[in-house]
Amino acid sequence: MAISTPQRILVTSALPYINGVKHLGNLAGSMLPADVYSRVMRLLGHDVLYICATDEHGTPAELAAADAGLTVSEYCDAMHIAQAEAGAAFKLTYDYFGRSSSESTQRLTQEFALALEANGFIEERISKQVYSVADGRYLPDRYVEGTCPNCAFEKARGDQCDSCGKLLDPIDLIDPYSAVSGSRDVEIRDTNHLYLKQSEMSGKLREWVESHRADWPTLTTSIAMKWLDEGLRDRSITRDLEWGIPVVDDDGNTRDGFDGKVFYVWFDAPIAYIGATQDWAAKTGGDWEPYWRTDKGADETRYVQFMGKDNVAFHTLSFPTTIKGSNQPWKLVDELKAFNWVTWYGGKFSTSQKRGVFMDQAIDIAPSDYWRWHLMANAPEGSDAAFTWEEFQASVNSDLANVLGNFVNRITSYCVKKFDGAIPAGGVKTDAEVWIEAELTERLPKLIAYYEAREFRKAMAETRAIWAAGNEYLTQAAPWTHYKTDVDQAAMGVRTGLNLVALFGIIAQPIIPDAAAKILEAMSIPEGNRTWNFGDAADLLDALPHGHIVSAPPVLFSKIEDEDITTWTERFGGGE
RNA sequence: GGUGGGGUAGCUCAGCUGGUUAGAGCGCAGGACUCAUAAUCCUGAGGUCGAGAGUUCAAGUCUCUCUCCCACUACCA
Structure with missing residues (x-):
């Protein structure tokens, strides 16, 4: 059970989008x-x-x-705080919770784009996009609606018809209108954008992904x-928007023809991992380079990313193209853990239909430990996982x-x-102690x-x-039985327990930091003795000094009653 | 339509490169115990592994066909 060699590890989780507190699926x-x-x-x-x-x-x-009647900047300020609070409520121990709108991310994004262009990985092209005159903005495909040319459904989106499922181009819609304002005053305009030439990187990307077949999840x-396999296409990395990172030339001025355009959110979002690390360094006096620069020690850093399956393409293809195409010594991800979705009784979470729970609501009805345990024990690893109140x-x-x-209660209160x-102190080792030692010797390394x-x-x-083995041990050792005839032998069971x-x-x-802290507090375990530096099981079972005073903690977990389930189902929805 | 993931006990899910009577937790039934939040421990019942065909001495596991659910399909993020 020896500890592995200490290592520098960088962990990032997919960036939660700003438009609202996330639901349980994003969290999980x-x-x-x-x-x-x-x-x-x-x-x-x-x-x-x-x-x-x-x-x-x-x-x-x-x-x-x-x-919300706010400027975008004000809105983001407010939502950033709300999301930071939601994360804190769930006891998420970010070393730094940054923002993709930070200056560092802006600067890095612009630098990456210039480097990519210098290396021939960026090209300016003209495409056709729907413009809404009434809204004064270009509309992404899914913000254009109209009648489906295939099935005549009247509220088909520009990218896909929800009625017949057919993939669409907004240009094909009959009677198109803006999903933002409902205005039918829309037209097709030519617009110039920068494209990231992912196609030229596909050979290297394939090689890289292949090299991780063994250590990345199948997903x-x-x-x-x-x-x-479908053939990587070039992806546009700018958009016609006001809010975002401006596109600049080598001198730092707005690039010719890019007034009113900014980088595409998916171009700058992963760069924000680096930007946020720089912001962490600036705030704490730490050094960000050993995490990101392979010429400054990042080769010895293990970089682990966590994300939902919708993010995988961006993290395995687009962002690596940005990194590799820069020809600069940036760190690439080593281990990428992707998850499926948590579903709500097998269906989608839906705010409008009152189906599903969001992070701030979840904390209102149950302690964070409860959610953390349940969501991890039922993590959507192999496939989508259904959340149900039951x-x-x-x-x-x-x-x-x-x-x-x-378990904690029965043995502490007995003591x-x-x-x-x-x-x-006292007592002799019996089969029960030998058994639990063997259990720990086998299970802790597996854990x-x-x-x-x-x-x-x-x-x-x-x-x-x-945990269950602890209960089984007590049944075997039965200190309450020994106590009647041999207090020393009862002591063995109590001490081990x-x-x-x-x-x-x-x-x-x-997993459940709050309850764990209460337990360790009741056992008077000093902070420094709470690490996972496990020795022999026999030592673990007699680690606390004899005579050391412990207390019985108050009830750690109160039970969820059937009435709670009824109330929550009414409030948040549930099975049909 | 294309591609990917999934369809295994009542429920939620494990089952690696094919190999003895298919596993876990919950739920259910019976028993034990009484230190404990009517908790715990033991035992048991429950599955033609989505359907069909094929390869093989041997298929949940490989191949083909079909079917259902989910996701992605490049300007939602």
């Missing part, structure tokens, strides 16, 4: 697993930097700001290879309250009652291995199995 598929992983790696002694940021550019941000490589109730009541909470809360492989469901199952409580708190930290 990027921020939360990145947080759990970061916490585990820190506990294992690694040097971890966990970076995230709000993704603030693009059409939806402008429209949401207009709806990640299969999505990347799908795009490569499953949520079952995980919390069974895993947290009954298996862990009750307080019979041994005045002091870790008792760490699952975390290192970023197999979260399995890590949670292993955690639970370890209390050491298990401490261990269970230590392994619970990355």
